[in-house]
Amino acid sequence: MKGKTIYKILLNKLVLKHCRDITGDVLDLAGGGNPDYKKYLPKNINYIGSDLNAHGEAKKQIDINKPLPFAENSFDNILFFNAIYIAEEPSGVLKEIKRILRPAGKLFIASPFIANEMPEPHDYCRFTAEGLERKLKQAGFSDYKIIRFGERFTSAAYLLHKFFLFDFIRFFIYGLAAFLDKIIPAGIRKSHPAPLGYFVIAKK
Numbered sequence: 001m002k003g004k005t006i007y008k009i010l011l012n013k014l015v016l017k018h019c020r021d022i023t024g025d026v027l028d029l030a031g032g033g034n035p036d037y038k039k040y041l042p043k044n045i046n047y048i049g050s051d052l053n054a055h056g057e058a059k060k061q062i063d064i065n066k067p068l069p070f071a072e073n074s075f076d077n078i079l080f081f082n083a084i085y086i087a088e089e090p091s092g093v094l095k096e097i098k099r100i101l102r103p104a105g106k107l108f109i110a111s112p113f114i115a116n117e118m119p120e121p122h123d124y125c126r127f128t129a130e131g132l133e134r135k136l137k138q139a140g141f142s143d144y145k146i147i148r149f150g151e152r153f154t155s156a157a158y159l160l161h162k163f164f165l166f167d168f169i170r171f172f173i174y175g176l177a178a179f180l181d182k183i184i185p186a187g188i189r190k191s192h193p194a195p196l197g198y199f200v201i202a203k204k
Helices: 004-016 036-039 088-101 129-138 153-159 167-182 186-191
Strands: 025-028 044-049 074-080 101-112 141-149 197-201
Touching: 004 036, 004 101, 004 141, 004 153, 004 167, 004 197, 044 129, 074 088, 088 101, 129 141, 129 197, 153 167
Parallel strands: 025 044, 025 074, 074 101
Antiparallel strands: 101 197, 141 197
């Protein structure tokens, strides 16, 4: 966990749980040059990394605000992690993703909710679960699951990450925050959620 934010730690756990059985051609859309979650993906997939500028693991240069440069039914799985907030028209990007997914293909989204501004090169919004659901429906997805991860205390730990100068401090704070999240009454978590983010699994 050296240097990692609690957001990345929790996201990597979800990737390990939900993406470990994916197969075939996998597009990592706007994944950056060094996605730390890549090591949790199966080794036998045909991984295609992309970003606004080609570098590192991102071999393909793709601007998500333009039509995606792939034919219909090109990919078995698409990863769209920590990038929906930089899209000028999120519904349009999701429609493009649906177009290039193969029948029964899956889209995996990670979307931060409580986070600092992260212009990459822009940062337009944060989506609630309801907001993500609306965008998925607008894009034509009807089979999806939206998973909250983190809560008030892990969210606070994430926002204070820059102040934790040593890994042993992070280890203690993250463990304490995760424990405190678990003892938040279920009614509060349900009626007044404050998650770190959302993990989405959508099927074409």
